[in-house]
Amino acid sequence: MSLFLRQLGWELYRLFARRRSWLGFGTFLAVETLFYWFWTRERSKAGMANFIERVAGGFDEYFSALTLGFLIVVFTMILLGVVFVSLIAGDILAKETEDGNLRLLLVRPISRLRLLVIKFLSCQIYTSVLFLFVGTTALGFGLIERGWGGGMLVWAPEIPRVSLFEWNEGLFRYFIAIFAFSLIYLPVTGTAFMLGCFRIKPAAATIITVALFLADRILSAIPLPAFDPYREYFVTPRMASWLLLLYQEIPWPRFFESAFWLVGFGLTGFLVGWIAFERRDVKS
Amino acid sequence: MLEFLGVTKRFHGAATRALDDVSFSVGKGRICGLLGHNGAGKSTALGILLGLVHPDAGEVRIAGISVQNQRERAVAKLGAIFESPAFYDYLSGWRNLKVLTAYSGGVDEALMRETIEWVGLSARIHDPVGKYSHGMRQRLALAQALLPRPEMLVLDEPTDGLDPEGIVEFRRQLLELREVMNITVLFSSHLLSEVEQVCDEVVILRSGKKVYEGEVSASLLGQTLYRIEAKDQEILDRIVQSFRGEKHGDRYAFPVECNPSELLATFVKEGSGITCFAPEPPSLESLYLHAGREEKGGTA
Numbered sequence: 001m002s003l004f005l006r007q008l009g010w011e012l013y014r015l016f017a018r019r020r021s022w023l024g025f026g027t028f029l030a031v032e033t034l035f036y037w038f039w040t041r042e043r044s045k046a047g048m049a050n051f052i053e054r055v056a057g058g059f060d061e062y063f064s065a066l067t068l069g070f071l072i073v074v075f076t077m078i079l080l081g082v083v084f085v086s087l088i089a090g091d092i093l094a095k096e097t098e099d100g101n102l103r104l105l106l107v108r109p110i111s112r113l114r115l116l117v118i119k120f121l122s123c124q125i126y127t128s129v130l131f132l133f134v135g136t137t138a139l140g141f142g143l144i145e146r147g148w149g150g151g152m153l154v155w156a157p158e159i160p161r162v163s164l165f166e167w168n169e170g171l172f173r174y175f176i177a178i179f180a181f182s183l184i185y186l187p188v189t190g191t192a193f194m195l196g197c198f199r200i201k202p203a204a205a206t207i208i209t210v211a212l213f214l215a216d217r218i219l220s221a222i223p224l225p226a227f228d229p230y231r232e233y234f235v236t237p238r239m240a241s242w243l244l245l246l247y248q249e250i251p252w253p254r255f256f257e258s259a260f261w262l263v264g265f266g267l268t269g270f271l272v273g274w275i276a277f278e279r280r281d282v283k284s
Numbered sequence: 285m286l287e288f289l290g291v292t293k294r295f296h297g298a299a300t301r302a303l304d305d306v307s308f309s310v311g312k313g314r315i316c317g318l319l320g321h322n323g324a325g326k327s328t329a330l331g332i333l334l335g336l337v338h339p340d341a342g343e344v345r346i347a348g349i350s351v352q353n354q355r356e357r358a359v360a361k362l363g364a365i366f367e368s369p370a371f372y373d374y375l376s377g378w379r380n381l382k383v384l385t386a387y388s389g390g391v392d393e394a395l396m397r398e399t400i401e402w403v404g405l406s407a408r409i410h411d412p413v414g415k416y417s418h419g420m421r422q423r424l425a426l427a428q429a430l431l432p433r434p435e436m437l438v439l440d441e442p443t444d445g446l447d448p449e450g451i452v453e454f455r456r457q458l459l460e461l462r463e464v465m466n467i468t469v470l471f472s473s474h475l476l477s478e479v480e481q482v483c484d485e486v487v488i489l490r491s492g493k494k495v496y497e498g499e500v501s502a503s504l505l506g507q508t509l510y511r512i513e514a515k516d517q518e519i520l521d522r523i524v525q526s527f528r529g530e531k532h533g534d535r536y537a538f539p540v541e542c543n544p545s546e547l548l549a550t551f552v553k554e555g556s557g558i559t560c561f562a563p564e565p566p567s568l569e570s571l572y573l574h575a576g577r578e579e580k581g582g583t584a
Contacts, residue, residue, distance in 0.1 A: 003389060003390070006386055006390060007386045007387060009386075010382060010383045010386040011383075013379075013383070014372060014375065014379075014383050017372075017374060017375055017379070018372075018374055019374060099370050100366070100368070100369075100370030101370045101371070101372060103336065103366055103370070104364075104366070104369065104370065104371070104384055104428065105384065105387055106334075106335070106336055107334045107335075107336070107359060107362065107364040107438075108359070108384065108387035108388045109355075109356040109357070109359045109360035109387075109388055109389070110356065110387045110388075111355070111356060115387075279338070281295070281331065281336065281337040281338060282331070282336040282337070283327065283328070283331050283336065283337055
């Protein structure tokens with residue numbers, strides 16, 4: 001186990017030492033800055049003030065750093081989440097195969113399965129770190145604008161009614177939800193990783209993954225009765241289940257049902273990728 | 285130490301076999317050259333040996349352990365260098381070695397330093413690999429192949445792109461490794477002179493088939509090469525034919541029993557206007573040509 005952790009540690013070191021990996025953090029920060037600017041404009045704030053006064057009362061109380069942070073996270077992730085996670089997961093194997101790095105690893109006394117597990121876990125850890133970074137910096141923007149304290153108001157189309165939290169509970173829910181959000185992204189990681197296991201260009205693995213999830217999002221949003229029997233198979237609506245952790249009363253059975261489904265989807269992607277990779281000839 | 289047993293491989297969609305029932309063996313402490321033109325099957329053979337490529341039939345054994353059935357155990361005995369080794373350019377040489385050796389269970393830092401010193405990279409080991417010259421990359425490749433101590437080295441065109449000094453140094457290191465560590469080496473190359481200078485034995489592949497396996501000694505060929513130039517080409521060709529000789533490029537191959545004095549005397553006596561008559565020492569090239577000829581004749 002300690003050897004496995006050491007190998008994982010070096011893989012993470014390698015991943016985070018790459019400038020390309022930090023570009024993701026920089027891009028997220030830039031987009032967060034954009035949304036921070038948007039949400040702190042007077043006209044945006046006036047719109048929010050109307051809404052908050054109507055549903056909760058007390059704009060100054062509920063338009064807090066946490067509420068602002070939540071808004072920044074949601075919009076940033078909608079815009080960049082799938083693209084960056086699939087970029088990292090699609091790259092980690094396909095790019096190394098293309099560059100020839102993988103051959104140097106594969107001639108070491110390590111099974112292909114173990115190598116893939118290490119790479120896959122690295123992707124997932126990277127995703128979680130990235131999401132927590134976005135959550136923390138978004139909260140940082142919120143603190144700059146609104147300071148420490150106040151309540152937290154959460155609303156999204158997926159949430160049946162507005163949730164209101166005290167500062168401490170809001171802070172806890174905020175970070176737990178963001179961490180769960182990163183785990184719930186496993187289908188994206190799994191799909192891009194699976195594609196990277198085939199003989200495919202790294203960019204193709206990323207583009208196909210983004211296209212698949214975009215198609216899923218669009219089709220799932222079409223209110224066509226013909227789709228109804230298949231609606232439970234759409235992935236992206238389930239990926240919104242991190243918001244369940246921001247319900248006033250968390251519906252745990254619903255959350256776990258969706259979480260297990262999504263984790264299963266991601267791990268199936270890994271499994272298919274592993275089978276393909278195991279059978280594959282790695283030749284220069 | 286190394287055994288190829290009836291290894292066959294055809295890649296998906298390929299018309300011909302990349303390797304066709306190839307068998308050979310290399311003894312402990314020997315340096316064996318794997319020779320062949322581009323596409324002869326050298327890289328496929330090395331890929332199968334390293335467990336990177338799955339054979340359709342046959343098996344490779346390292347110290348009696350099957351690569352196909354117990355890959356990790358077999359490969360633990362190997363170190364490998366590829367043509368144009370691809371490292372993580374943004375990491376230092378030291379960090380690259382750390383990452384790679386972690387997959388071999390880790391290596392003691394003292395051994396790492398000793399190996400780095402031996403390959404002559406100590407001064408630059410903490411620089412990013414992206415700033416390394418080709419020669420330095422190759423030295424780093426040798427260092428990673430030697431960590432931890434392997435029983436066998438597999439080298440795929442290791443001197444490609446090296447300058448003459450680099451080639452000489454690499455050759456020296458290889459011979460020293462064999463001397464000090466009794467290491468077995470399988471050395472793939474298309475450079476005949478390179479293989480000739482370091483290898484004890486050669487295996488020649490042509491179109492996926494083994495056409496020769498044995499010592500690097502032309503006495504096994506039954507042929508000697510001559511460089512011959514004459515003013516009258518017609519007479520030259522006639523004499524060559526009468527002595528059972530053959531033209532190979534700009535040289536002529538004659539059976540070893542052919543007496544050079546008698547041959548030269550015939551050229552003079554027949555009035556061929558001979559301007560050059562130079563027997564060439566037995567070389568790997570003659571071996572290679574011979575192997576090709578045998579294969580074409582279907583006798584190999």
